[in-house]
Amino acid sequence: MQKILSGSDVKLLDSLFIAQEGISSWALMERAATAFVDWFILHYKESNHVTVVCGTGNNGGDGLAIARLLFQRGFLPEVFIVGQEPNGTTDFKLNLERLPDGIAFKWLKDQAEMVIGGDVVIDAVFGVGINRPVAGVYASVICRLNESGKPIVSVDLPSGLPSDELIIGEAIRATHTVTFQFPKRSLLLPEHAEYSGVVAVVSIGMDAFDFSCFESELYYLQGCDIPSLHKVFHRFSHKGSFGRFLLIGGSMGKMGAVALGGKAALRTGSGLVTVCVPSCGILPLQSLLPEVMVEACNSDLEVSLPLPAFDRYSAIAIGPGMGIGLGAAQVLEAVLGGFSGAIVLDADAINLLALHPRLKTYLRGKVITPHLVEFERLVGTCEHHLERMSRAREFAVQYGCVVVLKGANSVISLPDGRQVVNSSGTHYMATAGSGDVLTGMIGSLLGQGYCADHAALCGVFHHGLAGELASESKRRGMIASDLVEAIPSTFLRLGIA
Template sequence: MLEIISGTSVKKLDADFIHEKGISSHRLMEYAATAFCDFIEKNFHRNDKVGIFCGHGNNGGDGLAIARLLWRKGYDVMVFYIGDYGAASPDCLLNKELLPDKLPSVTVCDERIKLIDYDFHVLIDAILGIGVNRPLDGLYLDLIGKLNRIKDATRIAVDIPSGLPADGCLVGEAFKADITVSFQFPKYSLLFPEHAEHVGKLKVVNIGIDQPFFGQFSEGKYFLQYKDIKTRHKSFNRFAHKGDFGKVLLVGGSYGKMGAIKLSSEAAMRTGSGLVTCLSPKCGVEILQASLPELMVMASEDDHYLGGIDVNELDKYDAIGIGPGMGTQELTANLLELMLNNFLGPMVIDADGINILSKHKKLLKLLRENIILTPHLREFERLVGSCENHQVRLKKATEFAQNYNCILVLKGAHTAINLPNGKQYFNSSGNQYMATGGVGDVLTGMITSFLGQGYSSENAALCGVFQHGVAGEIASVKKLRGTIASDVIKAIPKSFVKLKIK
């Protein structure tokens, strides 16, 4: 699992690794440049013309090493120098000296910005790196502005887009990358939705720094990848029966909004639950029974909204998911309170369940460590108040999980799973085609299913979020923007295959 550390700690991390391994800082830079070039080779042709813009710091040094390696591999490369090379870092100067004599290069100045030949297939930004702590100005601002206006080239940032701070929110302008290739771990700010148009597609490449070197800089932030998930899944033998795979209850739905709880219930079944029961208003019984014959349905007393349930019925369930489509009427608020008071097993609260908590703050004291909340950004801000940016939002998410001793899953492009112990995990799976109604209800069903199968709350949240993203990736391969929530459910079985979970 990749540990995310602050930009200010990166130099010390690099120094410790260099000292321990007995290598030079230039050698580590060579590792990074090689990893970047491997990515380029896999994604771009040798006849693609490449322009590399290099500052005078270590990010520029990375760019110069990349230029040399690509040139040797047969790419048509041109280097653009920007900045004061009289004050360049030692490794930057060394890589400048190592450039082949025949590799074309030019120094960028105010006049030459206008004269730069922009007939490139690929533009690589190695201008500033993670050391930025103030808005761009002068020549840098002019150059970045011109590069951002180019339409016919793929823009790629080395480690982080120039102008973007590593740990905070952007002020002013920054390079707008189509792809950001970040070394060893994603920089914190690359995960903020406000920076999406600057980061583009995030790719993290390994440059050989072992995970133990991160320990002394740990801030409890981690980046989930494919290799991290399999060990968190439970395994079952051939003698397992449906009781071993868990009995779960999904609670939700109201007149005109039965689709939400139907999606959650079907997702729980596809995720492997042995028995799935749905508590819905009377108006939803025939809909659910007809659309999901494998589902058991209990009707609440009200025709259109969810009402009470016999608390003695709750103990037979291994986990409960509550909220999708159920509305926020007093009747449903009473139902949520009843379940929080009388069901001590693991629970997922989503959608209107979270909106009820926002309206009835007294219920927050009933949260506990085996309860998982799954708000999207607007639902979360109803809980905690408005947030000026995602950095603030993430801080409040961590504080909420710690204060209420629960798990909070803040949904989004890099869903953040916040644990009561202060740890924060960021998801790397999924894509933009999952931004459609009902996909969050699918996640509710998946996490509830894993809870019912006996997963710890932490593992249920991590496996549910990551596998939900994998299913979305699979579903959208052929359908792209036409992907809907039902497609994600159909892809859940394939996600088990892709992750090699038996």
Template sequence: MLPILVGESIKELDQEFILSKGILSLDLMEQAANAFTNWFYGVFEDKEVQIYIFCGPGNNGGDGLAIARLLSENGYSINVFYLKNEKDCSNDFQANFERLPKNISATNFEKWDKKIEDGGIIIDAIFGVGLSRVLEGPISDLICELNSSLATRIAIDLPSGLPSDSVTTGQVFHSDHTVTFQFPKLSLLFPEHIQFTGDLHIIDIGIEDGFLQDFSKKAFYIRKQDISSRHRFFHRFSHKGDFGRVLFIGGAPGKLGALFLSSYAALRTGSGLVSCAPEFEDSIGIQVPYNEIMLYQVKSNTDLAEMDAIGIGSGWGNTIDPDYFLSIMIRFNKPMVIDADAINLLASNPFLLQKVPKNSILTPHVKEFERLVGKVANHAERIEKAISFAIKYEVILILKGAHTLIALPDGRQLFNSSGNQYMATAGSGDVLTGMITSFLGQGYTPENAAICGVFHHGLAGELASESKRRGMVASDIIEKIPTTFVELKIS
């Protein structure tokens, strides 16, 4: 997985990498500029469009100047604006300023006529990860002016004004695209910052993953290439028992759909035997919409040891006896997946939290999470509370949303890269519960079950939304689960 570094470590990383490779910082800047322009060529092919690059005095500005040169050499029309006189800027800024071709117009931003051609492209190279203050004065006014233009806006590494690790409180450049180098900066994953970051693109500038590991503070970004090694592989002599016997408990009257979504998702994820236990006195008249799902009745003395995994809470309702929930956890006494109404039951009966089997997987959305830990002010605080909760109760907490967070009992934080906005639909979380429970029942470790479940869920959503977009529903996600195994070459 790709390590996510805090802002204060990034400069140290660059220096160590430069020393290890025997190159100059200017060489690394050139690698970054080449990576950016290669991305740019694939997205913006029109060479007649006017490009406006605003460069700050530091190395982010140096990146902007190198990019200006490369784009100009490839036939694009470039206008450069810089904030400070050349001699007041970083050494690498000065070196790239000297390299600018004569045909590029380079102007101090104080002399800018404030004209941006409609349909043009603005590239923000003003401030990068080194910024630790709120923008004010003329710079804040400049950012405000750029944000009001009818142009496509691109930020290099970080939108100017955005801190790398915390929630912003000031003026920030509003990007349509943020092109960040080598790994995402933590603040780019905050929901509060979506208006600033736009579409996020992580581009490789040649720093190996192994080199990054030494600088990580336990935060990582899950990518497509990280998934295959997490999977178990089965052979032609495997039988349905090898693929797991899983049980879903929930489905109060009026909420059976949630339980069936979880159960069907488990089948599509590969479970060998799937049962569901609706919360009814008499389940004889219940019609199960999928022939492969078996009905099961959980009573106060039912032996649950035969099950490989249990997912509990989907559509369970708010009238469940806490002692009944406690008895299930005691009788099963293995990691389980806890979602929805089961999480609400834990929140309203804190004594149950101490009885949750170690390494169980909790999958709250934001509101359910706040019922567990109390109100939070922002996503940075939410992340910290998720980490503390996972450590305290020795569980895996999956905080659902864009860039879903997996908080592990050892303090690691894993952020997901798959999924999109079209997955914000009723039942999507029940599908995730079914998928994670399926992997757990197939013999995956709880950590790998969580990682594979979250990534495959997001990927299935991406695939389903290609033709459905806003019309996508949870069952569409389920139908694309098998395709995710094909996409990832999982046999």
């Protein structure tokens, strides 16, 4: 998996990579500009007239190189430069010298001198090096660009946005941010959504570079990471080989959560799926899911004791639609204390952990999948997402469990202190039942014999990819059952047998 480095480490990374490859810093800049232009042409091929706004640092050098490459491919770029010419970096000055005669450029002393004629703006004023709020002409130029109404594509980071911390002051509100090799930490924060826009990560050839000399414990999960995490089955594998999975949950009016989780488990490859629900759920579940077996507890309204014998199952998921009454708490404790196999806890099971803190002592080796509100019920209110991520790491290490903090970029915190940020998914997944689908997927993989780490990583990535695939035709109309039906396509997309 690709490490996510701090902004302060990026300069060192560039130096080490340049030395290893035996290339110049200008050549690395050319790689970055080429990767950006390839992405830009794919997404903005109809935007012939482009306004490129540059600073005088290396991000500005990227912008000048991008303008040159776009010009060579038939675009009509105009360039504005903010700053003083003598202050430019070496590579900025070199790219300025190489700017073709056919590209008009202007030095800006005031934002009033900037007339934005392009169909789209490329923002290359500041990169990862900024460590203070923008001021003066830079702030006025950024405000002018934000007020222009034009689509803005930022190079590496929206200008004014710090690489690792929360924003203070003004920054570009980008439509897209094209960042190099790995997303900068601040692009992953929900507080920065209005600035980062849609984030694209493009490679600049560092994929095989050894990042072990950097101390970051933050990683980026991509499709290329997933196949090696999957188990391999053969033609003599039978339904028992693919796991016997038990899903416990449901209550009057909330059987849909269990139905979604059960079907997701089947679509993820479980050989045998059993759901344990109150007796009122037998008929709807047998009708909705003829492939699952149903175990009913004594209660008509909610899950309660006694439970089916645990020794028949290789993994258990508990929580969706279960409720948080006394009976549900007794069921959760019985599962945590009486089942030695793999367990994933979601929804009301997590709410019960918050209500009964002593149950946290059972969490070693388990997977929990809270959304942001459920997580704060566990650990207390967090001021921002950076604090939330920090507490998730502490929780995973303290209790020896895997914490899947669900969100636009779900963060998987592992017991060894590593945190993995997921790259797949779409905002169209913000729909009721999406989390129940994820529970079924992770539980299915646990039942198939995956370790907790791999089950969480594969489950989260496939879940997000299913959302992407389903949303291609459904968009805002996508519902959780569309996710379930797209799960098999994720295996095909990733080339997994």
